[in-house]
Amino acid sequence: MVLDSEEVKVSENATTILTVDELVTMQRPFDVEVAPDGETIVYVVRPVSREEEHWRSSLWIVPFMEGEARQFTSGLWHDREPRWSPDGGWIAFLSDRAERGKTSVYLIPRNGGEALRVFDQAGEIDNLSWSPDGRFLAFLMVEPETEEEKQRRERRDDARVWDADWKYRRLWLLDVRTRAARVVSPERVQVWAYAWAPDSARLALAVSGTPRVDDVFRVTSVALLDIESGEYRELFTMRGVAEDLVWSADGEWLAYRGPLGRVVHGEAVFRRRVRGGEAECLTAGYRGTVEHLGPYRQGEALVVVGYEGLDARVYRLEWDGEQRLLCPRTTGSWHGRVSGSGDGTRWAGVWSDAEHVPDVWCWRVSNDISLGDTTLQRRTHLHPEIEAKLCPARSIEWTSDPGVTVQGLLVLPRDGTAKPPYPLVVQIHGGPTSQWANEFVASWHDWAQPLASRGCAVLLPNPRGSTGRGTQWINALFGDVGGGEYRDVVSGVEALVAAGLADPFRLGVSGWSWGGYLTAWTITQTDRFRAAFMGAGLCNLISDNNLGDIPSANLSYFERSPSEDPEPYWDRSPIRYVQRVRTPVLIAHGEDDERVSVCESIQFYRALQILEKPCQLVTYPREKHGFEERNHQRDLLTRILQWFAQHLDLEAPERVTMATTAPSASG
Template identity: 50%
Template sequence: MSDASVANEDPSTPAPLTPEQIANQQVPEDPRISPDGSRILFTVRAASKSSEHPVCAIWAADVDSGETFQFSTGVTADTEPRWSPDGSRIALLSDRAERGKQSVYVMPAAGGEAVRVFDQEGDMESLTWSPDGTRLAVIVTEPETDEEKKRNEEKDDVNVWDTDYKFQRLWVLDPVAKSATCVSPEGRHVVRYAWAPDSLRLVLNLTSTPRIDDIFKNTDLSVVTRDGGETISVHSPYGDTHDLVWSRDGSKIAWIGPAGRVVNADYVYSISVDGGEPVCLTEGYEGTVESLRLLGDGDSLIIHGAESIYSAVYLLGWDGSMQQLYSTHGDGSLAEPPSVSHDGQRIAFVGESMSSPPDVWVFQTGAEDSSPSKLTNLNPELGNAALGEAELVRWSSDADVDIEGILVKPHGYKSGEKYPLIALVHGGPTWRWTDGFHATWAQSLAGNGFAILMPNPRGSTGRGPAFSNAIYNDVGGGEFRDMMTGVDAMIERGIADPDRLGVGGWSWGGYMTGWTISQTNRFKAAIMGAGLPNMVSDNGIGDIPTANLSYFEKTVYEDPEPYWERSAIRHLRNATTPTLILHGEEDRRVAMPQGMELYTGLRTLGIETQFVTYPREPHGIQETKHQIDLIQRVIDWYTKHLKD
């Protein structure tokens, strides 16, 4: 997915990516191709400022001419553009009438006024048309009641945990009559849903509470009529269930769910609407399924798979047969689930590579020219940046386990010279590094003279469920050895200076960073972002404690010793590495006290450390000024300890 448009105009004087460029880049999201494959809608979100409501614009691209233009004003939050089944209308969510308050709008696809068809208090998401084009459905979070508002205003507000939930409910709308019905059962939380082909029924993914922990583990697939009749349970699958799809004849339902205990190690399953045992449709697939759709014409499914650091799109039959439509192998990856025209001839996607930032692309299946066409160039200024050349690398870990990763060489790399190397660990742990742009850490550091190793150790996705499940009962074990043998391989290649090694990562990558500095003194600098150094205390303050049952046999309350043994705090007396700790103050996934624990421990032991927190920020840093600060701190910390 490399493209000449991002080449340096003056290779002799390129400058590193600046934190401002990275934080303000335009990133396309949510591509949706029209049923006939002629046009693509997508969104571009503006940089976030804490004092403003979010701004998001809808863009359109003409596939044949390659022309792109901004479809909405870009001064409000216009999201989730959805083509009607016949392609004549577009539905969307927007807060154009009242900033911060979403409504559903419908407008002619040829252009014209957008008409508000549904207005309801509460956040909205997951807007879809019924297959016959007569209805829309949308998930709405229950708003505060008048009594709750009054109590809040009077400061008569008390929180009783795990009570008084705000459930997500499913509403079905008639856009012509501008009428709406809430169809989901009271006291149940709608996570996801899908229309039946008859447009009379929907399958809902329900939980008993809105807790993330329940969404990860305790869901139920139920069928309800569009007028809100009786809800009939079909199946209670294990683990996080997403991308629900009906068969064309309405007899079966398919979904993505975990292949084993580990969250995100996903396959496709199907079951009869009448119940019974689910059937795995992707048994033996040596990748990880990331998205699932039904082809507009016909009865085939469309899946998007993670394969190594790349992506592939397949036709999947209900009998488990697979036919590849497109693959990025050797050149890039898909940053978003693809969108396929009704006849399956055109695939729209957001593509990126280590040398090209995300843009909208289209691929013609079955064409003689098998290359995708790039439709946008949203960040041309990034072509002037000093980017590091990247390559897929492989090495052998302990027990002859073959491991893959990405090596990003420093810009201006000269063969024979040794460079400071940073081992950058991905989150998850069931996730992966892709052949993507990775500007925030990898490319910004490569432009400043660092080599970057991005390993995909045991537990990563993209290599089948057995590889993802390999960390069960071995958290911090095989994955640590995989990273260290990768570092050794880069030293043996003559790229890495063994005396100038750094490590860092975010979320689970933060956990691995803390764990690493407690296990070895080889690293001279570390950065833990939103990490969890104490697996015991994290169970009591994070929002997904039972997710740990993907990796441990028992809960921490039944058997705390394995959790404590694999906690950095348990072994912190061995640490010597100067460590920068970064955390969002409103992080619910890995609560900020986790960062405080490592900071306090290192400071008590007399080890150089700094703890930086970002107000209002959740698990990922979102506000522009905070992003700029974070990127600069990362560069400065590694420069101070590995180069100065």
């Protein structure tokens, strides 16, 4: 095992424990936008959970260089997606202040004042943007319920025919001066994303034939729309959806993110001529993964946020593929895209690492990009009280199979709270095409820091199939689901045991979504772990394929669907080997989860229960794949902490009522 420094050292200053309430009530910044003149930054502040039926969030303003942040809207509603007008005089944003839970479009002057509603409808609206000439606002809106549909629903005459009567997400244009709005994309075409041409006369649209989310893993199209004539024509097709469409300044090229290998993930940047031609990859050979793409100076060049290992870097990418570092920060994570001023000299985004909470940071660059500028400033400090409690974290590497080096993040207790060898919990990320980055890992979904503050070390591994290490690593699961990735995880745990950091008799394994799957798989393959937590996981790859909303995603990892060839799926399904389980397992799932059906957790629980294995299942009404309600986040995180406290002899968290792990006869 190789650490990023010669010796792991933890802070000598003891700290109090991170509480569950702190983590489920904290505020997070989102959607940073730098004004065209670079003087001001607008961003959204939203709590990580909601207490009521609807979200509440507010717009905030902070000067780019000096001065305090101030709240710009009240926070009584769900205000989001602030967008500066090209002249910098107005901020357009979305809000549900007219009808809670349904969004409309608003304008507010740069210097503050009353927000003006400029669109007379409300519904499912997102992807707000100005045309380059400032004449129009564009946005995507799901087709609203008709009066006839509303009357049928109220009569409860609401039989649902699957894959019929779809509601499409369509593109609207709003004339800012006249406030006249019209839908401009064709009927029965789902618009996933769009981008304005520099002339404000055309838009490029990423589209598919149905609104099924599964379409983004299949063949989709990019089309061109002329807003005056209404002419609509397909430019090209591709596997997966074209993400982050960007026009070149001269209107000749389109750039976008797309897959390089079999796995459908927007890992690379491509360009195509608008008038026709083949795709050209601008990031071929890149050893990381591109996660965000945007324009530099109205399309003069491109800006990419790429992850290399556990850390993010921001590059200026030329249209010929040359790339140069744009931001001096080369460690930590940028949460989403970064935003720049009109002249490309001032930039901002939301940044964190494992020892800093997410906040708004900004930096300057010279017009001569080769000169650079190391100025990087923190413009918000939302939770110093939480940041003061964060435990130290280190990047680590270890050897799995011969010649296979795996990377991960190790979070350790502070000195004074525990001494090595520590109890250890490994948390496996979802995806599987995702990663653990050097970022803030303390929430209902990321329990490394709250566990570490209670004396437990936590390993966050990036096994084969993860992003951040090039296309070969991303595509390494094809034909080997649950194979190399399982060995990568377990070998990381064994390396920490061998190094004297992990107690071999107090080991736990956990994960959410695909991490939940790999947790279930792990405890059917080894009895090395004393406790497990399976969150929103799948136990049966055949039933999961047919119950979830993205069955085509499996074709990134298997040759054929389970309808055509079920045996490879069944061979790597944990429930096939459930009789081997010896590890007590806590299972949790949202009851309205469409990505991974709650039936997956029920299956595994029932199978364990019949075999009289130690287990517990907790389900959460109204929750989908990600939890939103505050009481549910609080309950879930408390249960996870208490489960590992009980089985690994940790300091117990705030208590919740927990049933015995022994199954009952009735269930």
